[in-house]
Amino acid sequence: MTNATGFAPRAVLADRLRTHGLATNAALVAGGALFTAAMAQVEIPMWPVPITGQTLAVVLVGATLGARRGILSMLVYAVAGLAGAPFFADMQGGLGALALPSFGYVIGFVPAAGVIGWLARRSWDRRFGRAAAAMVLASAIPFVTGLPYLAVALGSLGLPNDLQSVLAAGLYPFVVGGVVKALIAAGIIPLVWKAVGRR
Incomplete structure (x- = not known):
């Protein structure tokens, strides 16, 4: 069954590729990881949590590839x-990254990609308004794991880790940038769908 554009319902952009199968899926998964690693190097250095392009990468990858x-x-x-590839911000990698105050956000990237991918399969990525809501929601998910992880990390360093200190270090500086990145993603994905639809 197809919709008005001729596409199968609940498709994501990656489903529009001409080739399918295990090799294609593996390449897409690896490509998404490499893209996220590259965007991690787009960085405004801050401590304890840098501003990077990772969140933008996460929502783009999730929306393009789908949840799984x-x-x-x-x-x-x-x-x-964690195995040592310099994938994290500032080209960091290895098990030592677990001690970084910002690693909790990396954990949150996994469910964030799942949520935006799930919404994309339900066509939330086709129009700017719904895409913006979906991208903002997914962009907020890493804070759910990132802030508690940050609190523990700050406490282990003997630094203030009360709620206000954690929010000041790990949330407030990222709100405006997070919304901007979500809106950028919400603008890109529907445009790509329009371009695909004209093929």
Whole structure:
């Protein structure tokens, strides 16, 4: 069954590729992880949590690949980074990254990609308004894991880790940029769908 554009319902952009199968899916997952690693290097250095392009990458990867491939892509990103690949901000990698106050956000990338991928399969990525709402929601998910992780990390360093200190270090500086990145993603994905639809 197809919709008015001729596409199968609940498709994501990656489903429009001419080739399908295990090799294609593996390449998409690896490509999403590499793209996220590259965007991690687009950085405004801050401590304890830098501003990077990772969140933009996560929502773009999740929306483009769908929930399952998006989740796998973020898992590959995290595992490869922990294995030593310089995938995290400032070209960091290895098990030492677990001690970084910002690592909790990396954990949150996995469900964030899953949520935006799930919404994309339900066509939330086709028009700017719904895409913006979906991108903002997904962009907020890493804070759910990132802030508690940050609190523990700050406490282990003997630094203030009360609620206000954690929010000041790990939330407030990122709100405006997070919304901007979500809106950028919400503008890109519907435009790509329009371009695909004209083929």
